[in-house]
Amino acid sequence: MDQLKDFIDKNREAFDTDDLPIGDLDRFLTKLEQTENRRSKRRWLEWAAIPIAAAIALFLYLALPWGEDAFDEPQYICELHSEMTELRTYYMMQMEGILMEMEEKSLQSNNPASRKLLEAGQHIQNSCRQFDREVLPTLPCSDEGVFAINQQYRNSLSSLQQLYGQMNK
Secondary structure (H helix, E strand, O other), X not given: OHHHHHHHHHOHHHHHOOOOOOOHHHHHHHXXXXXXXXXXXXXXXXXXXXXXXXXXXXXXXXXXXXXXXXXXXXXXXXXXXXXXXXXXXXXXXXXXXXXXXXXXXXXXXXXXXHHHHHHHHHHHHHHHHHHHHHOHHHOOOOHHHHHHHHHHHHHHXXXXXXXXXXXXX
């Protein structure tokens, strides 16, 4: 290959003297223009695809549940006793209110003991989420199920209230 290149480089004038056949230059220029038009259309489509992909990604991000909060609501819904869901919602709201107050006090006091109490409160909340994922779907759709939910959340709320009382002291 190098010998051919060297030969062409040495005899350049012999290759440059031949003219193109009539019409070849026009055909080449037309094909080159068509190729450039296709490339510009393809570039335009590539650039147009970016905002479309971003819009789809944003839609999926907003529409789908992500992270730990995706498991906040139980997948199991008891048709016979809607009070199971109502009880759970009531207790979760109460516990989240106490945890927010504990976080606020922990930030204000900047005390290691209050941080430990806050961690214990978050641990209680995580155990409730675990209860929702693992135990709640297995509960019977009866008064026994309502009783079990009431026991779990009442005990958790009571524990959080005690932790909050210790933090206030």
